Amino acid sequence: MANDLHPGKKIYPAHGDPIRIVPLHVPDSVRQPTAEAAAAGPTPAPQLTFRNGPLITAVEVFTIFWGPAWQAAQSAIATQINQFFDFILTSSLIDQLGEYSVPGHQISQGKRTGTLTITTPRLRHSVSDRGIQHMLQLYFVYVQPGVRIVQGGGASCQAFCGYHNDMSSQIFYAAMPYPGCGGCTGGLSVFDALTSTSSHELCEAITDPIPGLGWYDDANGEIGDICAWKTKKIGQYTVQLEWSNQANQCV
Numbered sequence: 001m002a003n004d005l006h007p008g009k010k011i012y013p014a015h016g017d018p019i020r021i022v023p024l025h026v027p028d029s030v031r032q033p034t035a036e037a038a039a040a041g042p043t044p045a046p047q048l049t050f051r052n053g054p055l056i057t058a059v060e061v062f063t064i065f066w067g068p069a070w071q072a073a074q075s076a077i078a079t080q081i082n083q084f085f086d087f088i089l090t091s092s093l094i095d096q097l098g099e100y101s102v103p104g105h106q107i108s109q110g111k112r113t114g115t116l117t118i119t120t121p122r123l124r125h126s127v128s129d130r131g132i133q134h135m136l137q138l139y140f141v142y143v144q145p146g147v148r149i150v151q152g153g154g155a156s157c158q159a160f161c162g163y164h165n166d167m168s169s170q171i172f173y174a175a176m177p178y179p180g181c182g183g184c185t186g187g188l189s190v191f192d193a194l195t196s197t198s199s200h201e202l203c204e205a206i207t208d209p210i211p212g213l214g215w216y217d218d219a220n221g222e223i224g225d226i227c228a229w230k231t232k233k234i235g236q237y238t239v240q241l242e243w244s245n246q247a248n249q250c251v
């Protein structure tokens with residue numbers, strides 16, 4: 001998996017473990033090339049290629065805030081994250097992904113379809129599978145402060161700051177740990193770090209919803225991985241730059 005904890009020793013997955021993560025932020029001052037990396041030569045220039053998998057063309061985002069802290073001390077930031085999605089899903093951030101449209105699948109602006117704060121993983125009432133498929137495209141799950149997410153042999157704040165994946169190729173989700181460490185704030189405020197990592201996973205989920213089967217670069221990963229922790233402002237929000245094949249740079 002992409003992992004900037006070990007600069008120059010990036011390991012990208014074969015299809016066995018294609019989950020894409022937001023790597024921890026590493027200050028430039030400690031980004032020293034390793035002897036191994038020097039021997040391996042320069043990383044190839046980024047160029048995403050399309051692998052014929054699905055794209056999310058008009059994304060519908062549903063946020064899930066998991067843990068009682070989201071109802072109490074953290075309720076303001078949960079509200080702010082929802083406002084962030086309401087704004088950013090109809091912003092230039094989504095427009096810039098238009099270059100990754102393919103015939104019959106035009107990537108266009110989306111919307112937030114709802115939000116939920118849950119305190120247990122158990123659903124209290126039944127919901128049909130068909131209902132779920134019609135209601136939701138992309139779940140963003142925010143785990144409350146102090147709880148780490150373990151995935152693929154690593155953990156949040158130790159190996160990653162977020163990731164996205166698919167369930168049964170139909171329901172897509174992004175797992176967002178609370179940025180409770182310097183590696184996952186990258187010098188930003190907690191909220192700006194959350195919107196930066198959220199925009200990273202949002203753009204990747206749209207252009208590569210089944211990791212590795214959409215727009216992908218075997219050496220450099222997905223659209224957001226190439227530009228990890230490079231940010232800009234859209235409106236009042238901090239978002240991450242994303243790779244543009246057309247511009248041949250992060251935009």
Ligand SMILES: [Zn+2]
Nearest residue numbers: 020021224225
């Ligand atoms: Zn990524």
